[in-house]
Each structure stands twice: as structure tokens, then as C-alpha cells.
Amino acid sequence: MVIVGGGCVGAGILYGLAKRGWTDVALLERTQLTAGSTWHAAGLIPSYARNINVGRMINKTIEIYEGLEAETGQPVGWHKCGQLRIANSRDRLDEFKSYMSVAEVQGMRAQLLTPDEARKLWPLLDNKEMLGALYHPDDGHIAPADVTHAMAKGARDLGAKVYLNTEVTGFSRTPGGEWLVRTNQGDITCEHVICATGNYARQTGALLGLDIPAIPILHQYWITEAVPE
Ligand SMILES: Cc1cc2nc3c(=O)[nH]c(=O)nc-3n(C[C@H](O)[C@H](O)[C@H](O)COP(=O)(O)OP(=O)(O)OC[C@H]3O[C@@H](n4cnc5c(N)ncnc54)[C@H](O)[C@@H]3O)c2cc1C
Known part of the structure; x- marks a missing residue:
């Protein structure tokens, strides 16, 4: 299998596959790992999601990130500090109220706070218009570049391969039905291709x-x- 793109998504897929025994996998990155959007990300991990599948993915992501340092030996800067979302309007407060049942179904820990309760958590909150706040105690932030490198290392340790400075320039099918992935470093034949090229998805x-x-x-x-x- 070939994965195109060495951001947090490509590295995450590589690591997930390697842990499930798919080690004959090559990740191809045209420059360096994290060279795309991942390098710019603030690293916030917010679990506010109204879609059950997205919510499950976030829960799973938090679970994976929490164990990554112990699994790979690479520090990832995971900091579970919780997150406050502020409601300055009735509409926003209603949105948070209706979200509480979604959170319960998704298994997210969430609390609706009064302004005073929110200020107790973060005394610098100087907001006179605040009507309430939504608090997710399990949210946090992580170092996006470190988490990507940790997942790539974890995958490499299990036998997967990462090729840097390798730009995919085209795809074709072999007569046997496999993929021929063309790169500036040569061609690779594989059964499956996963494109994880982020902002470059259109070009890929x-x-x-x-x-x-x-x-x-x-x-x-x-x-x-x-x-x-
Ligand atoms: C300023 C900013 C702040 C953000 N803050 C947050 C945040 O707090 N929390 C959050 O969850 N998200 C945040 N994001 C979003 C997050 O950064 C992206 O969703 C995430 O990094 C996307 O990862 P990716 O692996 O899909 O893409 P990318 O990181 O863009 O990786 C794609 C990779 O594909 C490579 N590539 C492209 N074409 C080819 C090719 N032909 N051959 C080989 N390689 C190729 C690129 O070089 C690149 O390295 C933020 C984004 C920005 C810009």
C-alpha cells in the first residue's frame, strides 16, 4: 500500500495500519513530514462535534494521542487542560443546551456552566456579556509536528517505510490491476493508494x-x- 502525504493524517493512517499488521506500506512525502498544514496547526483538540461519527473519531484520537508517548518513546506535548466555549448570545446558549444530549450519546464529558462557574475555572475571563459556557474537561492541545513524527516513528518501528523528498507525479494501472505510482524518485507498484495530501487534494x-x-x-x-x- 502507498500513502501519499506526510502530514498528521498520512502519518496517522500509516501508524494505524502498522499497528494492525499492515507493515508493507510506504508513505511518500514530497518534502518533509509536517511540511503542509500540520506545521501551522495550533494543536487544539476540541471534542465539540454534533455529528456522532466525528465525535467518535475525536474520542478515538484523544485515546491514541494519550498513549502515543508511552508507545513510541517520543514526547508529543499532550496537555489535557480542558476547553471552555463561551456563549455571548441566547442563540449560542441554546445551541450549547441542545448539544448536551448529543454529548451524552457520544460519550463526551461536557458541562454547561454559569458565568461564575466559568470564571472560577479561568479567572482571567473578563466578559460581561457572557450568558454561560460549555466546558469539555477532556479537551487539550498537542504539538502537531511532534505527534506526526511520533506516529511516523511508531510505524517505522513496526516495519512501515517513510520516503521523504518523494513527490507523486502520476498514477496508472498495470495490466494486472495494481497501481503504478509515479514519483520523482522512481515508480512503486502497489495494491492500494491512500491520498492524504490535505490542501493538495485537488491536485492529487x-x-x-x-x-x-x-x-x-x-x-x-x-x-x-x-x-x-
Ligand atoms: C493556522 C492553522 C491552525 C490550525 N489549528 C488547528 C487546531 O488547533 N486543531 C486542529 O485539529 N486542526 C487545526 N488546523 C487544521 C490542521 O492543521 C489540518 O487539518 C491538518 O494539519 C491536515 O493534515 P493533513 O495531513 O491532512 O494535511 P497536511 O498537513 O497539509 O499534509 C499534506 C502533505 O501532503 C504532501 N503532499 C502534497 N502533494 C503531494 C504529492 N504529490 N506527493 C507527495 N506528497 C504530497 C504535502 O507536502 C504535505 O506535507 C489548523 C490549520 C491551520 C492552517
């Missing part, structure tokens, strides 16, 4: 004759001076 899809309706959007973030605790 085009190599397969697919029109992937994915559009990259701009993200912003601010970096502040350290805030004293």
Missing part, C-alpha cells in the same frame, strides 16, 4: 482524473507575548 485527485471539491481557505492566528498565569 486530478492526477487520478477525479475532481475533488476541496477548496483551501485562509486561516489566521495571533501570537502574543507570554501571558503570566
Whole structure:
């Protein structure tokens, strides 16, 4: 099997497969691991999801990330600090209230807090309009690059291969029905291909004759001076 793309998704798939005994797998990354969006991510792991399948994936992700350092020996900076979502309007508060039953079905630990309860958790919260807050105690943050490298290491330790500076330039089918994956370093034949190229999904899809309706959007973030605790 070939996985294209060495971000957190490609590395996560590689690690998940290797743990299930699929070790004849090669991950191909055109530059370095985490060179795409993963490098920019803030690393927040929020479990707020109204879709049951997404919720399950988040629960599973938290479970995997929590055990990663012990499994791979690589520090990943997992910090379970919990997360507060603030409701400044009636509509937002109603949304949080209706979410509570979704959280229960999904097995997410969540609490609806009064403004005073929220301020007790985070005294710097100086928000006069706040009507309430949604608290997820199991949320946290992780170092996105470290978690990717840890999963790649875990997979390599189990026998999977990672090829850097290897750009996939095309795909074709062999007469036997296998995939011929063309790269700037040579060709690889395999039974299955997984594209985990993130923002480049459209370009990778085009190599397969697919029109992937994915559009990259701009993200912003601010970096502040350290805030004293
Ligand atoms: C500013 C910012 C903040 C964010 N904060 C968060 C957050 O707090 N929490 C959260 O969950 N998410 C966050 N995200 C989103 C998160 O970063 C992405 O969802 C995630 O990193 C996507 O990972 P990926 O592996 O799918 O893609 P990428 O990390 O983009 O990896 C794709 C890889 O594919 C490679 N590639 C592309 N084409 C080819 C090819 N032809 N051959 C070989 N390799 C190829 C690229 O080089 C790249 O390394 C944030 C994103 C940004 C931009």
C-alpha cells in the first residue's frame, strides 16, 4: 500500500495500519513530514462535534494521542487542560443546551456552566456579556509536528517505510490491476493508494482524473507575548 502525504493524517493512517499488521506500506512525502498544514496547526483538540461519527473519531484520537508517548518513546506535548466555549448570545446558549444530549450519546464529558462557574475555572475571563459556557474537561492541545513524527516513528518501528523528498507525479494501472505510482524518485507498484495530501487534494485527485471539491481557505492566528498565569 502507498500513502501519499506526510502530514498528521498520512502519518496517522500509516501508524494505524502498522499497528494492525499492515507493515508493507510506504508513505511518500514530497518534502518533509509536517511540511503542509500540520506545521501551522495550533494543536487544539476540541471534542465539540454534533455529528456522532466525528465525535467518535475525536474520542478515538484523544485515546491514541494519550498513549502515543508511552508507545513510541517520543514526547508529543499532550496537555489535557480542558476547553471552555463561551456563549455571548441566547442563540449560542441554546445551541450549547441542545448539544448536551448529543454529548451524552457520544460519550463526551461536557458541562454547561454559569458565568461564575466559568470564571472560577479561568479567572482571567473578563466578559460581561457572557450568558454561560460549555466546558469539555477532556479537551487539550498537542504539538502537531511532534505527534506526526511520533506516529511516523511508531510505524517505522513496526516495519512501515517513510520516503521523504518523494513527490507523486502520476498514477496508472498495470495490466494486472495494481497501481503504478509515479514519483520523482522512481515508480512503486502497489495494491492500494491512500491520498492524504490535505490542501493538495485537488491536485492529487486530478492526477487520478477525479475532481475533488476541496477548496483551501485562509486561516489566521495571533501570537502574543507570554501571558503570566
Ligand atoms: C493556522 C492553522 C491552525 C490550525 N489549528 C488547528 C487546531 O488547533 N486543531 C486542529 O485539529 N486542526 C487545526 N488546523 C487544521 C490542521 O492543521 C489540518 O487539518 C491538518 O494539519 C491536515 O493534515 P493533513 O495531513 O491532512 O494535511 P497536511 O498537513 O497539509 O499534509 C499534506 C502533505 O501532503 C504532501 N503532499 C502534497 N502533494 C503531494 C504529492 N504529490 N506527493 C507527495 N506528497 C504530497 C504535502 O507536502 C504535505 O506535507 C489548523 C490549520 C491551520 C492552517
